[in-house]
Amino acid sequence: MKRILISELKEEFINEKVLIKGWVHRIRILKKVTFILVRDRSGVVQCVIDNESINNVELKNESVIEIVGKVVSSQNKISNIEVVVENINILSKVKDELPIEVNNGLDIKLETMLDNRVLSLRKENINFILKVKAILAQGFREFLIRDGFTEIFTPKIVKDGAEGGTNLFNLKYFENTAYLAQSPQFYKQMMVAAGYEKVFEIAHVYRAEEHDTRRHLNEYVSMDLEMGFIEDEKDIMRIENQLLIYLMEKLRLEMSEEEEKFEFHIPKVPETIPYITFKEAKQILKKHYNKINSEEDLDPQCEELIYEYAKTYLDSEFIFITDYPKSKRPMYAMPKGENLTHSFDLIFRGMEITTGGQRIHDYDMLVNNFINKGLDPSNFGSYTEIFKYGVPPHGGLAIGLERLTCQILGLKNVREASAFPRDRQRLLP
Template identity: 55%
Template sequence: MERCLVNEVQSNLEKTVKLQGWVHRIRKLGKIAFMLLRDRTGIVQCVVSTKQVDIKDLKLESVIEVNGVVKRNKDDFELQVDNLKIMSLVKEDLPIEINSESIEANIDTILNHRVLSMRNEKINAVFKVEAEIAHGFSKFLEQEDFTEIFTPKITAEGAEGGTELFELKYFDRKAYLAQSPQFYKQMMVAAGYERVFEIGHVYRAESHDTKRHLNEYVSMDLEMGFINDEMDLIKLEVKLLKNIFKHIKEKCQKEIELLKVEIPEIQDELPVMTLQEAIKILRDKYNKTELTTDIDHEGEELIGAFIKEKYNSDFVFLTHYTREKRPMYTMPCGKNLTHSFDLIFRGMEITTGGQRIHDYEMLKKGMIEKGLNPDDFKNYLDTFKFGMPPHGGLAIGLERLTMKLLKLDNIREAEAFVRDKKRLLP
């Protein structure tokens, strides 16, 4: 049965209704108290006669049920309460103040009380937007004839060549938490699905403790067959982001206004430059002479600012990363480069992608050149013996995209239950 607090009062003027929710705020004025009741749909003011209804022990965030008559109050509605039933009484003071506009506490305190913190309207709004980013991703790809897949999160080897892996005991064998669904995406292309996507958790055993890294995060992955090169993927991602942002504007207008953010307009084409061009700009314009084959986090921020100033774009694709910096399955481009790309959004990399090797012998050679033993990847490698189309794909970090879109300061603000170097609870 659908229960919707705000709609219930708006559609039942002068009628008796039953409302259930959390006590958001109480203001007592003599024999009258004004109580704000909250549920997922919003807040309704309830007017209580303290002579008729005892609320002296009622603390904020208690869950209650009230019955009363809906009245109009200027341009809004309110409930004249006849009786009140306590469903779950809060007996302690709240450890964090959640009913103000913003929670005045540091990120660790907020995360220590994560469930409570998410009752705050602004924090709650972040995760509603994040959910619709994921929905928009799925919706667009389904329209483009992609099939959703579900791949294992316990694996026998790492997709990146065995580095940065969380090891675990799997009965009498050694196994790992999945860094990426990469191998399985490719195998599903080979299975004849051609176009596949997945939204799922991935795990990186990186010893980072920064505002932009998590050890468990949500990756929005896709892989598609019969591409020409990485430019086909870049064009697809532009359309994808355009549709995701359109979807958010349609579904999250209330949250966008509450968070006071602007969803950027995406043109049909976004700036594209090679990594080498970006490095030259950073060396010449910003004196980052230490950069040679890759850019660091500061470089991403600087190149993002440069593109914003020159092209008025929040996005830039950087292409042709070196073979040294890309996994063994990445399609080579000449001797030292690859058909690969990153997407930088407001100074942060949110996407990594590229064309994959589809030839068995070339892939085997790539493994050996990376110092890997092809026998360790036999199950994956054998797939390429039996007809693999030219293909490629990309992965978007959901929390990073949410963070930059909503202009959050720390990626942990975009993760409901954080797993980083220090945190395993809640």
């Protein structure tokens, strides 16, 4: 007998015998019968069994069971059918008191959620988060593959390949010291130059950052793309715009039930996401919110306010900020005039979810930029070297997958969008 998924159990199965498998979601013992809610990856169904038949079955919440039974019509909270149990078999026992309850929809504290990750992920109001994440990742790939991009796999153990700075994790690599890649930046540029022209990668990146905020992870999934033969960063912004339209459309198709049930809101992506320059952003912050940012960069509160502005005045939950000053961008950012760069960030619902821009493709300009930033180009030889041999004008971007998920779903903390997050304190589970 073949197992049937619970979501497929509809009225047309009434009077048929079925085999279902799953977890015991809830047990309710009445005088003569016991109701067992059974949960599998697709849904929950009510099963009913005589108390006599179940006397010797040691059932607990979260036991794994299989049930053969007959489908009958019913009026219960979950659906209009139920399963009358003919045979029940325990596949895996529960040996201990559950540290958290799975079968209620109540919120739990972040630490409790992450300490008991396997159990907290069984809660339906948490489980769907990582399904949304998976759909976003696959949507990213689908869109880009159709547009002629090639998927790449670049090393995470690197030597020259790190952009540098203080947020590198060190690694002993046999006799050498190596680092964990902060991004695939240099390698994706190299793959454009290797003739693939348009490339993407979805992979972990690593930041040894000390701060412990709701928006930071020390290991996260970066969705990167890089493409050659562009005019400037506007080409990259355009492709991100189209990509986001595709992603939200896909989510709408595959997650509409969840959207209603868990009350999140899949955003509408404008045909053309509005953009303002970094300078304009600072003026807007001052004029509309009387906020003067002491630093050159925009802090999280500024990002919130710029989002407020975009929503209120531009009718968009997304807004690009362009033309960042050189001092705020890395050595490979293509300069624009004396002080600016061909660069952009994308703010979505008050959080930066993308950094991108055009890169330098001229060898001399690149080497000089390294020097101007106080870096020794010879420490990056295997990267700079390639610019001697014909590299097309190019640019790209990176989207933080957990941040995107977090912002779409309105999660309080980006850690909720990671199955097993790594942060300043957490290496387990």
